[in-house]
Amino acid sequence: GDRAVLASREISTVTARRSFSYSRGQRLRFVFALFVLVAASAYSAVFLLSRVTPALFPGHTLPIPSVLADLPGPVGIVSQPDAQSVFNRRINLVVMGMDKRPYESDLDGRTDSLMVVSIDPVTKQTSVLSIPRDLYVDIHPPQGQPYQDRINASFGVGANYGKSVPAGATQLEKDLKLDFGIQIDYWVWLDIPGVEKLVDALGGIDVVIPPELAVPSWYYTDDDVTNPHVVSFPSGPQHLNGYNAVAFGRYRNDSDLYRMKRQQLVLKTALEKVFANGLLNNPLDLWNAYGSLIKTDIPTGKMPGYALLLEETQGHLNLFSLGDPVNDVPTVTGFTTADGASVLTWNPENVQYWLSQV
Numbered sequence: 001g002d003r004a005v006l007a008s009r010e011i012s013t014v015t016a017r018r019s020f021s022y023s024r025g026q027r028l029r030f031v032f033a034l035f036v037l038v039a040a041s042a043y044s045a046v047f048l049l050s051r052v053t054p055a056l057f058p059g060h061t062l063p064i065p066s067v068l069a070d071l072p073g074p075v076g077i078v079s080q081p082d083a084q085s086v087f088n089r090r091i092n093l094v095v096m097g098m099d100k101r102p103y104e105s106d107l108d109g110r111t112d113s114l115m116v117v118s119i120d121p122v123t124k125q126t127s128v129l130s131i132p133r134d135l136y137v138d139i140h141p142p143q144g145q146p147y148q149d150r151i152n153a154s155f156g157v158g159a160n161y162g163k164s165v166p167a168g169a170t171q172l173e174k175d176l177k178l179d180f181g182i183q184i185d186y187w188v189w190l191d192i193p194g195v196e197k198l199v200d201a202l203g204g205i206d207v208v209i210p211p212e213l214a215v216p217s218w219y220y221t222d223d224d225v226t227n228p229h230v231v232s233f234p235s236g237p238q239h240l241n242g243y244n245a246v247a248f249g250r251y252r253n254d255s256d257l258y259r260m261k262r263q264q265l266v267l268k269t270a271l272e273k274v275f276a277n278g279l280l281n282n283p284l285d286l287w288n289a290y291g292s293l294i295k296t297d298i299p300t301g302k303m304p305g306y307a308l309l310l311e312e313t314q315g316h317l318n319l320f321s322l323g324d325p326v327n328d329v330p331t332v333t334g335f336t337t338a339d340g341a342s343v344l345t346w347n348p349e350n351v352q353y354w355l356s357q358v
Contacts, residue, residue: 088121088122089121090118090119090120091119091121091306092116092117092118092119092182092183092184092185093117093118093119093184093185093186093187093188093298094114094115094116094169094172094176094184094186094187094188095114095117095188095190096111096113096114096169096172096187096188096189096190097112097113097114097115097190097191097195097263098110098111098155098190098191098192099111099112099192099250100191100192101223106165106191106295107156107159107160107163107164107165108156109156109191110150110152110153110156111133111151111152111155111172112133112152113133113249113260114130114131114151115128115129115131115263115264116129116176116184116358117129118358119306119309119310119313121309124309124312124313125316125318126310126313126316126317126318127317127318127319127320127357127358128264128267128317128318128319128320129320129322129354129355129358130260130261130263130264130319130321130322130323131151132151132256132257132260132321132322132332132344133151133152134150134151134152134256134342134343134344135151135322135332135343135346136149136150136151136335136337136343136344136345136346137149137150137154137175137179138175138178138179139153139154139157140175140178141157141161141171142158142161142162142171143161148337150341150343151175154171154172155168155169155171155172157171158171158172158174159171165189165295169187169189172187173187180351182355186296186297186298187296187297188294188296188298189294189295189296190293190294190295192222192246192250193222193293194293194294195242195245195246195249196242196243196245197293198242198270198290198293198294199240199241199242199245199246199266199270200241201289201290202270202273202274202277204239204240204241204242204245205239205240205245205266205269205270205273206238206239206240206269207237207238207248207265207266207269208238209233209235209236209238209248210235211235212258213258213261213262213265214235215232215233215247215248215262216232217230217231217232218232220247220250222243222246229247231244231247231248233247245266245270248262248266249262256323257323257324257332260321260323261319264317264319264321268315268317268319271315272315274315275311275314280307280308280310283303283306283307284300284303284304286307287303318357318358320354320357320358321354322346322351322354324354325350326349326350326353329347330347330350331346331347331350331354332344332346332347333345333346333347
């Protein structure tokens with residue numbers, strides 16, 4: 001009896017399998033449907049990549065094969081970003097170098113080194129504009145009416161109100177926009193120890209100091225308290241470690257306007273060494289190694305694209321300063337406020353000229 005039941009079940013299973021077997025035409029239709037699904041998925045992927053690529057990699061587009069471009073649908077009508085596209089507009093970064101002492105917090109100190117870095121994805125040109133720390137501008141606080149103070153006080157106003165570095169950066173971005181019309185996309189914050197460590201990580205830098213930027217014997221310490229050194233930086237080729245690179249960039253006994261040019265020389269030379277060592281080949285690895293030394297609001301997802309764009313500039317920087325005259329007309333002029341502060345007033349026409357050059 002049991003054997004008869006098992007045999008009956010086996011016959012039923014075989015019959016069921018045969019009843020659910022596909023005909024040749026059905027199998028062909030299934031394969032065709034699968035092919036269409038895969039092709040549609042690939043087509044959609046190309047469409048999405050064509051949209052995402054310019055956003056993540058400024059100045060770049062996804063080459064679309066003509067066989068896809070000729071097909072009806074979204075891929076064929078995707079317009080590649082031109083020079084006027086939002087994807088290819090300039091990227092403006094404000095770089096804040098904090099003159100912060102060891103006993104101060106990240107919210108203390110002032111942005112004594114202030115640069116706007118502007119990168120053009122179309123021309124692959126990078127411009128750096130240095131802004132004098134003593135420039136007398138309108139500060140637009142989070143609460144209350146605008147008032148005048150040095151530009152290097154802007155960060156502290158926002159930081160003290162919002163109790164954070166991003167709040168200070170936001171305040172500075174606001175004042176740059178309202179005072180000069182500069183639209184900032186992202187900010188970068190670093191202090192003296194961070195600069196020292198970054199330069200040391202490069203193995204130091206080799207600069208060629210022009211005569212006007214030479215530094216005579218100077219009693220210097222990086223925290224104004226301990227371990228002072230007598231340093232000097234004569235004109236000509238010089239190898240600077242992190243400590244000396246910062247010392248060279250901080251000297252301003254001759255003029256703060258010369259100090260800005262020293263800082264630009266350090267930045268330019270350091271960037272050239274970054275390219276020479278191929279450090280931008282793996283931007284995320286570079287960020288993971290040294291990102292703790294700086295603060296920024298640049299999204300991690302945008303870093304590979306920005307690194308590629310910076311690499312395409314080949315490290316060439318167009319250097320500008322709001323401290324430079326225009327056709328022998330001074331852009332900034334020394335002025336003493338009613339409370340005795342030494343500041344710099346500025347010629348609006350000259351400032352607009354330098355902004356147009358940047």
